[in-house]
Amino acid sequence: MNLPNRYRCLQTIETPTGPNTQLVSLPLSELTSGEVLIRVHYSSLNYKDGLATQAHRGVIKSLPHTPGIDAAGVILECNSSRFTVGQEVIVTGYELGQSHWGGWSEYIRVPIDWIVPLPAPLTLRQSMVLGTAGFTAAQCVLALQRAGLSSEHGPIVVSGASGGVGCWAVSMLSHLGFQVTAATGKKEANDLLLACGATRVIDRQELVESSRRPMLSARWAGAVDTVGGQILNTILRSTKYGGCVAACGLTAGSDLNMTVFPFILRGVQLAGVASADCPYAHRLEIWQTISSTLLTSLPADMVTEVALEQLLDRVADILAGKISGRVVVRVA
Structure with missing residues (x-):
């Protein structure tokens, strides 16, 4: 050649x-x-x-x-x-x-x-519409499933929902039958997120609770958090008993200042998701899962x-x- x-x-x-x-x-x-x-x-x-x-x-x-x-x-x-x-x-x-x-x-x-x-039936273009963002979203969805969550457990909240990881998480979770609440700071994205499959869209400020209460009213069966900071703090404090939060971002902050009460009183799991160094065999499995079970479109x-x-x-x-x-x- x-x-x-x-x-x-x-x-x-x-x-x-x-x-x-x-x-x-x-x-x-x-x-x-x-x-x-x-x-x-x-x-x-x-x-x-x-x-x-x-x-x-x-x-x-x-x-x-x-x-x-x-x-x-x-x-x-x-x-x-x-x-x-x-x-x-x-x-x-x-x-x-x-x-x-x-x-x-x-x-x-x-x-x-x-x-x-x-992996079939993906095209090269579809694989890049997904890219690292879609791959990371799939990792988050699989983390929630490994924690035992299913559509019967209640709503899943996705923070940073209008971003690349967030919109794919909304779409994939909806595709699996979950009730998805999409949180965003962009009002202009509301209709798009509903089209992605969100059950409802909320302003991200609803996920900013700065009180010192160690736990808040239980709202979420689980979450995909793409932003970190105080939003992740609030989500963890308002997750139901036995829930799981998959965390993969830090655009809202890298600090997490909170007590252990959500973990030891409600059994909440915090699942860290890192895509860059995902082991090769696991990476192959995730792409196969995306192309078969999680394949949807934006x-x-x-x-x-x-x-x-x-x-x-x-x-x-x-x-x-x-x-x-x-x-x-x-x-x-």
Whole structure:
């Protein structure tokens, strides 16, 4: 196969005025190392990607850097019998878009152990509408199920419901028959969340209870919390006996100041969800579960598709919390 000498990518570089991200053309030989060369067809935009464009040291370690924690495409080169040239694959998590150049690129080289075969009936585009956000939402839903929760136990609340993880959690839980209360700070997203399957939508301020009471009235059978901080605190204090809260985010704060009473008096479980370093075998199982049991779709108005060269126009929006749903990046 004849490969091009150069490829296009969005790259963040250091300038005298700070980090700057721009569309560039680079020699193919400059790709970061890996056993497998992939022609990227789709990527996505995540909050972590926005932070990478700001050279946030909690996300990336050095510049220049290509963001993009998600990628889906076709294998062009592989030195192992585990995969074949021409096979459609997904790469999410691990160090992609962090210490390793990411998916906002026409080509990527990655370690073979990062690659997941695209499970039928997903298309490459669908896999990136899901991306890390949908994968994380699925982890949260599965955590609630492992805790024994079913649709008969009562309502599940999802915080940050208009974000990528949140809207997928609403959609997947609704698909499984749960009553879902979606909490958001964006009134303009209310109708979209109802279309995702939410039973009702509440303002996120209903989940901010700053009193010192160790427990609150029991409202929720469980929760998917994507924001952390005081909202997670309030949810835990208002979860019913035997409930479970899956926590995966910190945009509302990383501190959790509360007593142990919800845990020792109501038996509430707090399940931490981390997607980036999910073990490979478990990652394969989750993608298979998504494609079979949890496969649903978002309302069309919650999915925006942009070309690689148009993506920078949306980065400031995700950092400012102005995006509802998912942004899919068309690369090929």
